[in-house]
Amino acid sequence: MRKIKITGCAGALPDRKVRFGDQTRYRLSQGQTLLDLCESAIKNALADANLTIENIDCIIGGMATPLQAIPCNAALIHERVALGRNIPAFDVNSSCTSFITAFDLASYLTDTKRYNNILVVSGDTASAALNPNQRESYELFSDSAAAFILSSCGDDCGVIDSAQMTWSEGAHDTEIRGGCALKTAFQFTEENREDYYFDMKGKKVLKLSARKLPQFLDSFMEKSGLTLGGIDVVVPHQASKALNMIMPRLNISKDKYIDHVKDYGNMISAAVPFTLCRAIHDQRIQRNDVVMLLGTAAGLTANVLVFKY
Amino acid sequence: MRKIKITGCAGALPDRKVRFGDQTRYRLSQGQTLLDLCESAIKNALADANLTIENIDCIIGGMATPLQAIPCNAALIHERVALGRNIPAFDVNSSCTSFITAFDLASYLTDTKRYNNILVVSGDTASAALNPNQRESYELFSDSAAAFILSSCGDDCGVIDSAQMTWSEGAHDTEIRGGCALKTAFQFTEENREDYYFDMKGKKVLKLSARKLPQFLDSFMEKSGLTLGGIDVVVPHQASKALNMIMPRLNISKDKYIDHVKDYGNMISAAVPFTLCRAIHDQRIQRNDVVMLLGTAAGLTANVLVFKY
Numbered sequence A, B: 001m002r003k004i005k006i007t008g009c010a011g012a013l014p015d016r017k018v019r020f021g022d023q024t025r026y027r028l029s030q031g032q033t034l035l036d037l038c039e040s041a042i043k044n045a046l047a048d049a050n051l052t053i054e055n056i057d058c059i060i061g062g063m064a065t066p067l068q069a070i071p072c073n074a075a076l077i078h079e080r081v082a083l084g085r086n087i088p089a090f091d092v093n094s095s096c097t098s099f100i101t102a103f104d105l106a107s108y109l110t111d112t113k114r115y116n117n118i119l120v121v122s123g124d125t126a127s128a129a130l131n132p133n134q135r136e137s138y139e140l141f142s143d144s145a146a147a148f149i150l151s152s153c154g155d156d157c158g159v160i161d162s163a164q165m166t167w168s169e170g171a172h173d174t175e176i177r178g179g180c181a182l183k184t185a186f187q188f189t190e191e192n193r194e195d196y197y198f199d200m201k202g203k204k205v206l207k208l209s210a211r212k213l214p215q216f217l218d219s220f221m222e223k224s225g226l227t228l229g230g231i232d233v234v235v236p237h238q239a240s241k242a243l244n245m246i247m248p249r250l251n252i253s254k255d256k257y258i259d260h261v262k263d264y265g266n267m268i269s270a271a272v273p274f275t276l277c278r279a280i281h282d283q284r285i286q287r288n289d290v291v292m293l294l295g296t297a298a299g300l301t302a303n304v305l306v307f308k309y
Helices: A034-049 A073-081 A098-111 A202-224 A243-249 A268-281 B034-049 B073-081 B098-111 B202-224 B243-249 B268-281
Strands: A005-012 A016-020 A023-027 A058-061 A089-093 A117-124 A144-151 A158-166 A233-236 A290-297 A301-308 B005-012 B016-020 B023-027 B058-061 B089-093 B117-124 B144-151 B158-166 B233-236 B290-297 B301-308
Touching: A005 A034, A005 A268, A034 A073, A034 A117, A034 A144, A058 A073, A058 A098, A073 A089, A073 A117, A073 B158, A089 A098, A089 B158, A098 A117, A098 A144, A098 A158, A098 A268, A098 A290, A098 A301, A098 B098, A117 A268, A144 A268, A158 A202, A158 B073, A158 B089, A202 A243, A202 A290, A202 A301, A233 A243, A233 A268, A268 A290, B005 B034, B005 B268, B034 B073, B034 B117, B034 B144, B058 B073, B058 B098, B073 B089, B073 B117, B089 B098, B098 B117, B098 B144, B098 B158, B098 B268, B098 B290, B098 B301, B117 B268, B144 B268, B158 B202, B202 B243, B202 B290, B202 B301, B233 B243, B233 B268, B268 B290
Parallel strands: A058 A089, A058 A117, A233 A290, B058 B089, B058 B117, B233 B290
Antiparallel strands: A005 A144, A016 A023, A089 B089, A117 A144, A158 A301, A290 A301, B005 B144, B016 B023, B117 B144, B158 B301, B290 B301
């Protein structure tokens, strides 16, 4: 077990709530940015951990999308919450599952006491790139942020095992082609506007996930010696309403996993930590519980991480 | 010592060479992308390691700038060199020093044998955002890529110690404000064109670096118990011609560090690995040598990593 303990967490939502049928989504208001949500989540996570920024010795941005092309997101977050301090800041990005990859890597850093209190911040500005003509994605995503304090600890908490795989045949099933180096903002025209929007081929993603995920999870369970019976709570990436189609294929029963899609939509990189934090604060997850984080991301990437809370 | 061994490396340059006085720079040709350079560097690094892509069990994109906002760079690189395989792919980003941060994190993964052969790829498309009106930066940067195979090993090689710090008072001294979530491509106009270019406040960066770096290095040397006398070669980030002003302040003598700025310019995230790889292939670095990677990055971030080759 790689020793790491969740000592505090918080999510942050924008005030603006939008509804599509019975589905609730959140979008930034004019003038508000993701950094405002990050700052709020971090302050509340620190309070939840009974710590201050002075106790933090590493800041990891675990986000899917860049705020600026340069510098990294973590440096901009640092400016908001740690200006004047020398806390190292860097990003870890595996798209929607960035938080799981960051947690995974952080566990090596706390286990070896390289760092004692790591702040991981996730969140994305979905609304910056949603395509009003692609209803499936336009009505699915929310803007939000979530922050976790991950700390070194004794033998009582830690990552039991984890795995990640990427199948790049899905690299273009979920993407934003324009805005960055491959197709710059300078090349933007009204004619190629669609290239600058978030583009999701929902059915293709679902098909590839349904094909890859069962085998991915089976091989992980076999390698780790874990059984689904030994997992108390599964926190899946809140990818879409299809969660309820994918979970039975993985033999994960309805009472074991959390589905917040109706209430929050797909929060991209914040989906897993936001949902995990709610489950902790609602006491659905209690100390000593064995928790599985599980999700697919643009790439197509899959992550699984099992930890003792 | 965290066990990790460089088993192969390669750099890749575009064909197009440009000159500014006695300075040589490299820029992508029309139709060529950074992914072409990455693919070439990876193939040559694998050959150098006497390995094939089947031996690689993790791909890390250690880059400063995004190719697309979604998915991460490593997934797009995966598509080029590992299509049909399930190798996990994710990015690590601390701007110009991303390779050092990736090397640092990778050492935990090889040391614990989480992965046996990690492919780290660095490189950026400087030319996508260079501002012809900002001569200082326009004439400084090159497009390039570099790939390293970092492998698990015995006690003969490894990271002796490493450190990172970020001072976000410099967050806006080196930046590209536009193109991503905070200022989208949709907001681009001819009037705000400058916001979409790379913007470097050279004097401010230099001043902050000169103020922070000596103390950063001193505290690292003290903590690690290392002495400059025990370091065989220093591979610094090739930030600018000011390298020759900064190094003496750090008491690093001219015969000990490598300066390629005249021949290659600032290659952003590829600068450190490209220079390191050349030094290895030129046998300036030999097995058992103690090597220091050192650099500052947009953030402002500083990284230092000392390893036994």
